[in-house]
Amino acid sequence: MTETPKQPSLNVLHSKPVPMKERMKIPRQHMLEQSPLERAHNFTEVNLGYSEELARQEAQRCLECPKATCTIDCPVGVKVKEFVQLIVAGDYMAAAAKIREDNVLPAITGRVCPQEDHCEGGCLMGKKVQPLGIGYLERFVADYEQGHMDISNITKAPPTGKKVAIVGSGPSGLTAAGDLIQKGHQVHVFEALHTPGGVLVYGIPEFRLPKQIIREQIDYMRAMGVEFETDVVVGRTVTIDELMGEEGYDAVFIGTGAGLPQFMGIPGEHFNGVYSANEFLTRINLMHAYEFPKYDEPMVDFRGKNVAVIGGGNTALDAIRSALRLGAGKAFILYRRSEAEMPARKEEVEHAKQEGIEFQVLAAPLEFLDDGKGWLAGARCQKMALGEPDASGRRRPVPIEGSEYEIPLAVAVIAIGTSANPIVQSTTPGLNTNKRNYIEANATTQRTSKKGVFAGGDIVTGSATVILAMGAGRRAAKSIDEYLTTPGEW
């Protein structure tokens, strides 16, 4: 997938460090990507990664700030300065090991983390020129490691005899599992679906995060000793109390994710062709509906037809770009605010535009229309103007009277967010929840109201990002380790 790495010339390898004032002059290196015209018709990864040469050039830009804001702004605290200097030194495996001290999923975060909000957002160079390409470098190192490591050689920590159950194998659960196994605890991960990975598998499309990458990261965790058990819906198949009781776990971490899709409550949402983003993406990603009939799971055939996704987040963009790849004639985003308020990553918006996705902003559907037989045929929409900022700090959409219009549609995907899945909460006595039914957990220790039970990620905060969930998993692992080694008051 990556370009054939050019062997760096010896004078680069042994050259003296680039003087500080010269570093600012090196332009940020672009990552290679598939051309928009080509990629709009396939599910192969858009970004192709750095070559070794590009990675080293980029790494040389790092100013090695005494106060590393990049690390401070990283939810899992990756030692950016150190791993980047190891790239400069040409020791990529050491760079990978340095990242792994804080981040057990580098190939994933290197691809889907919104670096602009974290490490790169804090990068000093970004104030003057463009920030260091930390995400690109992380990805390069992780992919290099994958191609060169021998997972049979992983050293395991001496066993502590303590058992921890992880509920959910998404970003928070995997991170907690990875950190805990390195402390020598026995770690068993329960997953409700048939494949571990959670939202990384069912939510994020192949063209942004290839499934092979997730498999490799999970295989690595298996090699570290983490056990995975799929097909277990905790709360139904087994309860938290049973895990802590007859199954003998000393602690449980709940990382079950966001959960239930929200609908708009407008007429016609039950028509054939109206999907939640969760279902649309799950069919494509987890169930491989885009490979029908090689895979049995079908998808409505909308080749050449209009597809709209309602919403402006990363999930909305993942859905509409998937629809384009499935052959939609016209694929567009319908968003009630303006582009400035969109929560999606800028890079994803740019990629989508290059591919030919249209953005109809300041508009929202009022109702779905059918063909008289229950199949979606269109939507009646209304235009919006921006009013005063609302609770989210973004300007509120205000309907414009008399601006209604109709559009023809074969498929509509609703990507306006999720609410808490109640299965674990409703079957776990003593586990406190807030008024929106998310689990209450301490923001530092991730402890819940129930002794020995910790929680983190979207099931605590509501929908957020992969890296924020990983941060919670990391804090939980630290806290669980403290609890298991020095139990005291809860």
Added chain:
Amino acid sequence: MFKILHAEFLAPGIKRFVIEAPRIAHKQKPGQFVILRLYEQGERIPITIEGADPESGTIAIVVQSAGKTTNLLNSLNTGDSILNVVGPLGKPSEIEKFGTVVVMGGGVGTAMAYPTAAALKRVGNRVITIVGARNKELVILEKELRECSDALMITTDDGTYADKGFVTDKLRQLIENGTRIDLVLAIGPIPMMRAVAEMTRKEHIRTIVSLNPIMIDGTGMCGGCRVLVDGKSEFACVDGPEFDAHRVDFAVLVQRNSMYRAAEQKSMEEFQHDPKSQVEAVHAGQTGVCAVEGDGR
């Protein structure tokens, strides 16, 4: 992997499987279901649990051949395996003493009504069971149902066994005879459940139906199984599968279940064209993946 310990046809196209699934066997209650996936390329389909034995760690399901997946499943035999079985899912049936309960099973729905009928009997209800099948060969679980029913009525569409007619004919007779009915539970094809609902609505008899819409995850995550109940969307996987029949919009259920008809036909034709290689693909698709992304057991 979930091993099939025993498989036998109860009737042409209707097969009963006893599957090793200790966790599910331990937790399941009447009315709940599992979601299964046969092989790596397979779809996920919901199937109601027909019975369970916590001690031996087994559950039983009864499957009628309809589309490609159910045909593939019914091609499996004792000793074969199912790649994924997850559950128990959905809310259990409401089991309490109602008084007189009429349990109605249409076709393979009979197998799904059976555990609930038995449970209702155990808590002291008078259970009148009505089952219907297209013909004599397709009448299933007669002996089992007789054991847990105070009265058992059987109808066949063509009159080749017991009384000719439909299950609703028997229900009408009961109503016309002035039988006091406190609850009706109807499980079967949608037209049957709809007809029962219409009949009992007029009589103000509380009626429960078990719905079987298209599902993927079964935990409320995807929302694909939404049904219109009192004009509002509910998820059959977590809010159901049993609902008050008088509040269900059956027309929307029929419409949503038809969503993938074209693709389903294509898959079915492919299966019929060469069933043998399709079944071989199931076995291949079970072994190829385990090393890569199967469970950790």
